Amino acid sequence: xxxxxxxxxxxxxxxxxxxxxxxxxxxxxxxxxxxxxxxxxxxxxxxxxxxxxxxxxxxxxxxxxxxxxxxxxxxxxxxxxxxxxxxxxxxxxxxxxxxxxxxxxxxxxxxxxxxxxxxxxxxxxxxxxxxxxxxxxxxxxxxxxxxxxxxxxxxxxxxxxxxxxxxxxxxxxxxxxxxxxxxxxxxxxxxxxxxxxxxxxxxxxxxxxxxxxxxxxxxxxxxxxxxxxxxxxxxxxxxxxxxxxxxxxxxxxxxxxxxxxxxxxxxxxxxxxxxxxxxxxxxxxxxxxxxxxxxxxxxxxxxxxxxxxxxxxxxxxxxxxxxxxxxxxxxxxxxxxxxxxxxxxxxxxxxxxxxxxxxxxxxxxxxxxxxxxxxxxxxxxxxxxxxxxxxxxxxxxxxxxxxxxxxxxxxxxxxxxxxxxxxxxxxxxxxxxxxxxxxxxxxxxxxxxxxxxxxxxxxxxxxxxxxxxxxxxxxxxxxxxxxxxxxxxxxxxxxxxxxxxxxxxxxxxxxxxxxxxxxxxxxxxxxxxxxxxxxxxxxxxxxxxxxxxxxxxxxxxxxxxxxxxxxxxxxxxxxxxxxxxxxxxxxxxxxxxxxxxxxxxxxxx
Numbered sequence: 001x002x003x004x005x006x007x008x009x010x011x012x013x014x015x016x017x018x019x020x021x022x023x024x025x026x027x028x029x030x031x032x033x034x035x036x037x038x039x040x041x042x043x044x045x046x047x048x049x050x051x052x053x054x055x056x057x058x059x060x061x062x063x064x065x066x067x068x069x070x071x072x073x074x075x076x077x078x079x080x081x082x083x084x085x086x087x088x089x090x091x092x093x094x095x096x097x098x099x100x101x102x103x104x105x106x107x108x109x110x111x112x113x114x115x116x117x118x119x120x121x122x123x124x125x126x127x128x129x130x131x132x133x134x135x136x137x138x139x140x141x142x143x144x145x146x147x148x149x150x151x152x153x154x155x156x157x158x159x160x161x162x163x164x165x166x167x168x169x170x171x172x173x174x175x176x177x178x179x180x181x182x183x184x185x186x187x188x189x190x191x192x193x194x195x196x197x198x199x200x201x202x203x204x205x206x207x208x209x210x211x212x213x214x215x216x217x218x219x220x221x222x223x224x225x226x227x228x229x230x231x232x233x234x235x236x237x238x239x240x241x242x243x244x245x246x247x248x249x250x251x252x253x254x255x256x257x258x259x260x261x262x263x264x265x266x267x268x269x270x271x272x273x274x275x276x277x278x279x280x281x282x283x284x285x286x287x288x289x290x291x292x293x294x295x296x297x298x299x300x301x302x303x304x305x306x307x308x309x310x311x312x313x314x315x316x317x318x319x320x321x322x323x324x325x326x327x328x329x330x331x332x333x334x335x336x337x338x339x340x341x342x343x344x345x346x347x348x349x350x351x352x353x354x355x356x357x358x359x360x361x362x363x364x365x366x367x368x369x370x371x372x373x374x375x376x377x378x379x380x381x382x383x384x385x386x387x388x389x390x391x392x393x394x395x396x397x398x399x400x401x402x403x404x405x406x407x408x409x410x411x412x413x414x415x416x417x418x419x420x421x422x423x424x425x426x427x428x429x430x431x432x433x434x435x436x437x438x439x440x441x442x443x444x445x446x447x448x449x450x451x452x453x454x455x456x457x458x459x460x461x462x463x464x465x466x467x468x469x470x471x472x473x474x475x476x477x478x479x480x481x482x483x484x485x486x487x488x489x490x491x492x493x494x495x496x497x498x499x500x501x502x503x504x505x506x507x508x509x510x511x512x513x514x515x516x517x518x519x520x521x522x523x524x525x526x527x528x529x530x531x532x533x534x535x536x537x538x539x540x541x542x543x544x545x546x547x548x549x550x551x552x553x554x555x556x557x558x559x560x561x562x563x564x565x566x567x568x569x570x571x572x573x574x575x576x577x578x579x580x581x582x583x584x585x586x587x588x589x590x591x592x593x594x595x596x597x598x599x600x601x602x603x604x605x
Contacts, residue, residue: 030426031344031382039376042333042363044305045326050231052583054575055169056133057545059564060119061145067138068566070107070546071121072575078125088135089117105569106547134169144533147562149173149203154558156180158194158219160539161590163226163235165267170201171544173560174226174237174267176590179537180513181217184290189253190217196224196239198270199560207270212244214255220293221255223591227298229264229306229325236325237265238296238308240278256281256288262296262310264325274330276323278310284317284339291315298587299355299364300580301375307333309366314349315387318368322377334377341379345371347411348382352592354393356581356600358403358423364580367393367405372426381426385419386411390442390458390488393423393581394598397453397474403600404429404474408442408458408488418442418458418470430476438464441488443596445500446604447525448479454604457485486525491596492541493549494522495530496570498605500596503538503552517556536561541596542586543576550576 057072069085082101085108088094101124102108116138123130139145151157157175165172175197181190194215198206215222224239241263242248248258260278265271278294285292297309301322308330310321322333338345350369358365363375369388374380388407396404403423409416417436420429440461444454453474460466469485472478490503501522509518520538522531536554544551545564552563576582576599585597 030384030421030428031342031379032426039334039378041376042301042305042307042322042324044302044307044324046231046302046305049300049304050228050306052164052228052577053167053169053233054164054577056121057170057575058119058121058133058136059147059546060116060136060138061564061566062116062138062141063145063566064141064143066109066111067113067116067119068107068109068568069119069121070564070569071133072545072547073106073572075574075578077123077574080125081130082124084122084124084129086120086122087117088120089115094120104571106572107569109568144531144563144566146564149199149560149562151175151177151558151560152197152205152208156537156555156557157539157560158217158222159224159590160553160555160560161224161226161237162540162542162544162586163228163237163267164233165198165206165226165235166200167233168201172201172235172267173199174224174590175199175555175560176222176224178217179555182219184218184220184293187218187254187290192217194222196237196265196270198237198267206268209265209270210244211239211241214242214244214246214248214258215240216253216255219592223294223296225296225298225587225590226267227306227587229298229308230327231306235267236273237267237270239263239265240294240296241275262308262323262330264308264330273328274325276310276321276330276332279312279319279321279335282317285313285319286316293349293351295353296588296591297353297355297366298584299366299375301333301364303357303362303364309353309355311353311368313338314351314369316346318345318349318371320366320368320373320377336373336377336379338371338379342382344384345379345382347387348384350388350391352391352588352595354391354581354588355584356393356403356423358393360402360424364584367391367423370407372423383407383421383426383428385409385413385416385421388442389438389440389461390593390595392442392444392595392598394444394454394600395602396420396444396456397429398602398604399452399475400429406442406444406456408439409436410438410440410461412437418456418472420456420474420476430472432470432472432476436460436468437466439470440464443486443488443491444598445491445596447486447499449497449499449605451479454602455479457488459485459488484526489594490538490541492522492552493543493576493603494552494565495524495549495567498603499524501525501530503534503541506532520554522552530567531565534563538594540586540589542589543582548573548576 348370442458581600
């Protein structure tokens, strides 16, 4: 009897401490922007929109049957631009090797090349050759070539970020190592400290920064992102830091006290440019090291100037501080405190954030999950569906105006555990209309060309007792349940069509941990293999080089690999990294939980 009584008290305590407040479950209507005095609009230092200065991103893959070249179509290119391809060999002048200007795609295949030379591209408009690209050389022949960057030891990173650190138009890499720690829910005492390391695109090692014992190993203690925040053409590194000359760990190794900062580092040297206080610890966030989670973000709050977002909170209170890096000084723009606006805004956060102009005013909003913060640091709306484990923003349904947000919700629901809302208003468009218990994963991608729009799929988390899987169309019609529903984690644009492909673990690797060097294949839904031979742990998919299709970044002990598709293209489109939503999704890939990036426009068959 005593045992049952203690169990009852324990369950009541847990429910009181972590149960969802009824005010946080709104279900059928959004909470719209409150009618209080508006905050001033952000006016940043930029006179015109700051953008990355990308080069052609030319890649040369030395395949068994020839050399495959691929390059970027840029936003700045004339609409009628075509391309010429040049080959340069030792002691000879460059030779144009295409017969007609290349107009349909931005790739070229040299069949059965006798020997590999050096290649470059010239853009052509109105019959006149314009800019010349960088020069690249093909490596040794391989079935699936990749670019390799060696680390300074036999470790595997926890996260990888990309940005142009030296201003040469190529993406460089910043890693956080060691890997192996993800979630405070499975807390263990940290056996080591996190280190940031920076590498140029050619593999040159730049610097290492030890974050010290006061930043625990775990994804929510240690967010970092890479972007050019001050507009000097070179990316900076923003990271959560704490003092390294003091030890604030308790006897168990947890950090509950001590200063916390957001530091901005010079991308080339790792030197701190400036730092500000992180949003302070507060009981309103929930229990620290479990519900009190930290994120970083990038947004164009005035439509021109990149801003740095410093966020705390997911399951209860959420708070965001916005800054601009003016020269070498972080200047505060505003603070958003969800509790100050409305208590029902609590518990609406996701495990990642998205920044994009959802209301078409030329300024970015911040999609924290079910709650969306306007550019001025006030609530735009809360969709009221609670905490989504995954949420995605894109033009999911091209037959509707504007963008939509798809939610896969962790909290139980009678109807809205899988749902879609209008990205500008939060008004619900459709929901799954039956009970869900803990939808722990989700994805949107066009995988069925005969069905209009992007397909929406999600899975229950088996630890909550259900294993159901769901797939719905962009207008909410059921397409499959359980059988026929694909996995949600890793999707990539790899072959020549506009359908997205899944990245699946090969059978012999299924029992290995995600930090071991597993083998992967790329599949066309439902199960057609189109590429194999990929090794490592998946860190990122992004349009880093070549044409609009994506690269796959993996890590093995001591090595980073960047795989590019060897499959010929059928069409061309502007580099995906020049779409702002897609670019910011890639920025946010190095913090929070992994999500495949999406474009702000409809990209599907």
